[in-house]
Amino acid sequence: MxxxxxxxxxxxxxxxxxxxxxxxxxxxxxxxxxxxxxxxxxxxxxxxxxxxxxxxxxxxxxxxxxxxxxxxxxxxxxxxxxxLIECRYGKAAIPLVDKVSKVVTGTDLKKVNKQACLLGVKIEEEILHDFPQHYLVDDINRALNPLGLYGRKLSVTSLLVLANVxxxxxxxxxxxxxxxxxxxxxxxxxxxxxxxxxxEARQKGCLLVDMGAETTGILFIKDGLLKQTDVIHLGGDHFTHRIAETLNIPFDLAEEIKISHAVVQGEVKQQEGEILIKKENGYKPVKRKVICSSIEPETEKLIAHIQNTLKLSRLSDKLQGGIVMAGGGALLPGLIEHVERAVAQPVRIGKxxxxxxxxxxxxxxxxxxxxxxxxxxxxxxGFLPPAVAGGWFNNISSRITDLYEEYF
Ligand SMILES: Nc1ncnc2c1ncn2[C@@H]1O[C@H](COP(=O)(O)OP(=O)(O)OP(=O)(O)O)[C@@H](O)[C@H]1O
Ligand SMILES: [Mg+2]
The missing domain is CATH 3.30.420.40 (ATPase, nucleotide binding domain)
Known part of the structure; x- marks a missing residue:
């Protein structure tokens, strides 16, 4: 048990x-x-x-x-x-046998993956993840999962996610x-x-937009693997700074106002009315429209970045799983709908x-x-790639298969 x-x-x-x-x-x-x-x-x-x-x-x-x-x-x-993360590709190749061909086993995959990590990491770095993107058997057969194929040489290209030690x-x-x-x-x-x-979305191909306070991480995931990352120096706090500047109020007050009253443009109905803002010499009425239009430049910057990432990586037609937003910044009312309209892709909040x-x-x-x-x-x-990873029972049974294929 x-x-x-x-x-x-x-x-x-x-x-x-x-x-x-x-x-x-x-x-x-x-x-x-x-x-x-x-x-x-x-x-x-x-x-x-x-x-x-x-x-x-x-x-x-x-x-x-x-x-x-x-x-x-x-x-x-x-x-x-x-x-704080750096991503780059690591490559490695190992011989499978000296003379005849042999079947690629889980042990071979571990060996070549480890080699790609060793060769791809610098002395001051630590590897947080490695995502084998594809394997090559004998330089001709490209496979996501080469287990069981015959060959004499196995190569891998891995996406390494690194951080400073x-x-x-x-x-x-x-x-x-x-x-x-x-x-x-x-x-x-x-x-x-x-x-x-x-x-299903991770398999089909989707974009995760993790919007924090200072930065937004954009990740492209397909075949269950991380394929690409991008970091934008723009987050929810940039929206708050805009409100603070426009209304000439402290950041903390602007943050409260953003969370309670800001809506991304387009949601016209919700932009109507006025709110009272506390200033040194009493309360001052401010139109909600002023608050909402003050964050417009940041919304447009975010959209331009997402569009740029999609364009540069030619990802638009690979997002069968859509775009998903997470992180506190994604909670700004109207943002998801606005991004969806602008990038012409289905966008939803992470579930x-x-x-x-x-x-x-x-x-x-x-x-x-x-x-x-x-x-x-x-x-x-452990560190098995998703193509091979499958729980302790599968790991033990694949280890037995490996040993059998290694020796018989
Ligand atoms: N209900 C909300 N409506 C609008 N914005 C919100 C809401 N709740 C949180 N935020 C914003 O989300 C941001 C904080 O999100 P989160 O906690 O994900 O950031 P963080 O992890 O601290 O920052 P980072 O990832 O950049 O280091 C802040 O800018 C905050 O104003
Ligand atoms: Mg965060």
Missing amino acids: IKEKIFCGLDIGSQRIKVALIKTKKPSSVELLGVQEEPTRGFKKSSISDLHDLADSIHGALKGLMKTTGCRLKDIQLGIGGP NLVSNIAKAVNRAGFEVSNVFFTSYACAEVSLSK LQIQAAAINNAAVFMPAIGLAYTGFGKSTD
């Missing part, structure tokens, strides 16, 4: 730290136990500005989560955000100071894709793919939930 396990995801965003806890026995019975958030302190513009403050806010978020779920936590699955160590140090251990480190937006996109009681603003917590889920995935499949 498999024991029940819990996994906790930690997403250190530039505005808020989000944590999520899942309980799991097997992939089909993953359940969200709870989520928690806390304002981020000590982490600005993708750098640790104060280790003590960062540790303190991580501690606050995890303590809150333990209190609400009644679970004791020791270790967490840490996420590293888009601006020292940066990861420093964030891990803050987690340790908060009283917890880091079990695994993942790319936050990729983890978000794991729980916000259906298996949690695991069992969970309804949570408010689920899009904000999807990266943290995804980190917990990816930690669970790693505990069952």
Whole structure:
């Protein structure tokens, strides 16, 4: 009997730290136990500005989560955000046998994947993920999954997701100071894709737009694999800054106004009326239209970036699974509808793919939930590529098949 396990995801965003806890026995019975958030302190513009403050806010978020779920936590699955990530291709080839051809086994795949990682990583980098894009058997047969094919040489092209070793160590140090251990480190937006996109969409080809406070990660996923990433230095806080500038008010007040009253243009009806804004010398009426048109330039910038990514990568006709938005920035009313009209592709908000009681603003917590889920995935499949990964039973049976084919 498999024991029940819990996994906790930690997403250190530039505005808020989000944590999520899942309980799991097997992939089909993953359940969200709870989520928690806390304002981020000590982490600005993708750098640790104060280790003590960062540790303190991580501690606050995890303590809150333990209190609400009644679970004791020791270790967490840490996420590293888009601006701190580097993606590039790694290539490698291995001989299968000296003389005659042999069948490609799971062991060969692991060997060639490992080789691509070793050759593709620089000394100051750590590999968070490797996504084998395709294999070549004897330089002629291109396959996503070459298991069982005959050949003498096996090559792979992998997309490597990398982060700076020292940066990861420093964030891990803050987690340790908060009283917890880091079990695994993942790319936050990729983890978000794991729980916000259906298996079918990830197979067909879809774009995830993870819009945070300072940055937006754009990920193209097809055949269940990450194919391409892009990071835009534009997030929800840029919209807030526009409102603060236009109305000449502090950022925090502008943030409140954005969340309660801003709507992306096009939703004309909702832009009518006035609101009262607190200033030093009393309350001042402001037309909602003024608030809504102040964020227009940021909306247009976001759309131009998405359109550019689609154009440069020639992705428009490969998105059978559509475009999915997640992250707090995606919650701005009217944004999804506006992006959909502008890029002429179906756009929807990410829908949690695991069992969970309804949570408010689920899009904000999807990266943290995804980190917990990816930690669970790693505990069952190790570093096997999705084409071969398939749970402990499949792994054991494929290992037996490998040994048989290796020796007979
Ligand atoms: N209901 C809402 N309506 C509009 N915007 C919202 C809403 N809720 C959150 N936001 C915006 O979402 C952003 C925060 O989202 P999120 O928590 O995903 O960012 P983050 O992870 O801290 O940032 P980053 O990923 O850039 O490091 C803020 O800009 C906030 O104003
Ligand atoms: Mg974020």
